[in-house]
Amino acid sequence: MGIAWTNLFKQPQTYGLVAGTALGFSALVWLAGPRPLVWLTGGGISAAMVGTWATGFRPSPAVPLDSSNLLDAPVFAAQLEAISRRVPPKAQSTWGQAHTWASESQRFATRINEQDSFLHLELLEAMHTVQDLARQVAEALAVMDNIETPAYRQLAQQRLALSCDRLQATHAQLQQLQDQVTLASLDTDPTTGSPLPQRLQTLIAANKHILEEPREG
Structure with missing residues (x-):
């Protein structure tokens, strides 16, 4: 099921997370040096953080109505x-x-x-x-x-x-x-x-x- 991108980008926390992740990644590269391992590790961590946040905006699956419950x-x-x-x-x-x-x-x-x-x-x-x-x-x-x-x-x-x-x-x-x-x-x-x-x-x-x-x- 896809991500509700409109809702995702309406959240101020999204931009804060992206900015914070980018800042942390830049600091890691600056401290450890622009080596391939640093780029790979830092990029993976950053992508995982943003991805985890984004998956929280997947729409909930519709719950089918019980057609036999006529009291509903x-x-x-x-x-x-x-x-x-x-x-x-x-x-x-x-x-x-x-x-x-x-x-x-x-x-x-x-x-x-x-x-x-x-x-x-x-x-x-x-x-x-x-x-x-x-x-x-x-x-x-x-x-x-x-x-x-x-x-x-x-x-x-x-x-x-x-x-x-x-x-x-x-x-x-x-x-x-x-x-x-x-x-x-x-x-x-x-x-x-x-x-x-x-x-x-x-x-x-x-x-x-x-x-x-x-x-x-």
């Missing part, structure tokens, strides 16, 4: 952006609302996870169903853009409505769960049980039911 905002946003590309231009208003529900659901889930990490697996599974619901909305919008037969268009509209309604319900439920977790953090009684895992499982099951319904039809 950039990952979820990237997945949602990929889904967005399937939506025809004239359906952007409908998709915009679905996109908002999905994005805010991810934000709610992340906040819940930050306050109660024991719910991580349930929240991650919930986010995968949110992603799938968003994909189902996008696919329904794309299909409707190409269907002219009234009966099939009505079927596509029904599937779109089911997916949108479930996505909206998930958004509302996760918002409520986030508020519940925030309030629960004020409860100092360690014996108080949390119904959140069960509520998340119910949410996930409801989402999966909608996701599987079109394949049953």
Whole structure:
């Protein structure tokens, strides 16, 4: 990987190092005499010093995103952006609302996870169903853009409505769960049980039911 030369030469220390190295090399030649061994040794030391400094300006390799961690905002946003590309231009208003529900659901889930990490697996599974619901909305919008037969268009509209309604319900439920977790953090009684895992499982099951319904039809 190459050196970021622009950043290197922006550093005042670079010029100080070069000047100091040149001065030291000149002093060595003056004291020991301009012999080949002196030139070779001094030049090697000077080059090593400057080279070591320069290698510190190699850009760090990009860390690939874990595409399965939908609780990570950039990952979820990237997945949602990929889904967005399937939506025809004239359906952007409908998709915009679905996109908002999905994005805010991810934000709610992340906040819940930050306050109660024991719910991580349930929240991650919930986010995968949110992603799938968003994909189902996008696919329904794309299909409707190409269907002219009234009966099939009505079927596509029904599937779109089911997916949108479930996505909206998930958004509302996760918002409520986030508020519940925030309030629960004020409860100092360690014996108080949390119904959140069960509520998340119910949410996930409801989402999966909608996701599987079109394949049953």
